[in-house]
Amino acid sequence: AGDGGAGGGISLTGTWWDKKALAIAKEVTLSFDGELQIYAFRTLVNCTIQVRIENLSKKSGSPSMEDIEAFSTTYRAKLDEAEIAKVVPDNICLEVSSPGVERIVRIPDDLDRFKDRPMYVKYAINDDQNNPAAEGDGVFKLESFDMETKCCTWGLADVKVNRQKAGKGRPLNKKQSEWRLSTPFDSLRFVRLHSDI
Numbered sequence: 256a257g258d259g260g261a262g263g264g265i266s267l268t269g270t271w272w273d274k275k276a277l278a279i280a281k282e283v284t285l286s287f288d289g290e291l292q293i294y295a296f297r298t299l300v301n302c303t304i305q306v307r308i309e310n311l312s313k314k315s316g317s318p319s320m321e322d323i324e325a326f327s328t329t330y331r332a333k334l335d336e337a338e339i340a341k342v343v344p345d346n347i348c349l350e351v352s353s354p355g356v357e358r359i360v361r362i363p364d365d366l367d368r369f370k371d372r373p374m375y376v377k378y379a380i381n382d383d384q385n386n387p388a389a390e391g392d393g394v395f396k397l398e399s400f401d402m403e404t405k406c407c408t409w410g411l412a413d414v415k416v417n418r419q420k421a422g423k424g425r426p427l428n429k430k431q432s433e434w435r436l437s438t439p440f441d442s443l444r445f446v447r448l449h450s451d452i
Contacts (some may be wrong), residue, residue: 262295264296265277265293265297266298268298268299270298272343272344273298276298276334276343276347277296277298279333280296280304280330281293283326286329287325289311291309291311291322291326292308294308294316295354302344302348303347303348303349304347304348306349306350307353308323308352309354310322314368316368317353323353327349327351330351334347334349356450357448357450362443362446363400366397366407367400369397370397372396373395373396373412373414373449374394374395374397374412374448375394375448376392376393376394376409376443376445377392377445378391378392378438378442379442380442390444393411393417394414394417395436396409405440405441406437406438406440407437407438407439407443408436408437409436409437410436411427411432412449416451
């Protein structure tokens with residue numbers, strides 16, 4: 256997470272121009288009235304900028320092809336101006352895309368937004384031996400979360416991978432349907448949306 260790619264966040268390589276490129280990208284989002292935002296931003300030493308955008312007016316956050324094209328066109332025009340002003344190098348390569356179907360879920364920011372979607376969750380298990388390496392994972396649905404206690408309660412998601420454990424062609428059994436897991440936010444190692452394909 257926070258790798259500037261599918262994990263979201265910002266990753267700058269430390270070039271002389273990358274902070275300016277990021278500032279221009281943030282300026283471009285303002286022209287879309289807060290609807291299009293940067294999910295991930297990364298600069299590469301070969302003068303490439305990779306931006307993943309999300310559409311905050313949609314619950315899924317997925318931008319349309321028109322959104323991607325509009326952002327690309329506006330950002331490219333601003334980069335061309337910056338190239339002429341010599342504040343970024345000439346011939347910057349720009350790649351704009353969506354966060355993807357199995358995007359990373361930011362905790363706790365995205366919990367409310369994606370609470371109805373199945374999520375793959377990797378979490379630390381706090382056992383009696385205080386074994387920091389103990390981890391569990393699974394495909395869960397978010398039952399609830401509490402911002403004060405900073406805890407989530409998960410149930411098994413009704414997805415193929417979980418139904419297969421009940422037996423081929425069977426729905427979740429009673430034990431699976433009633434199973435719950437409580438995790439503090441800080442025990443969540445990795446959470447992403449799950450695509451049941």
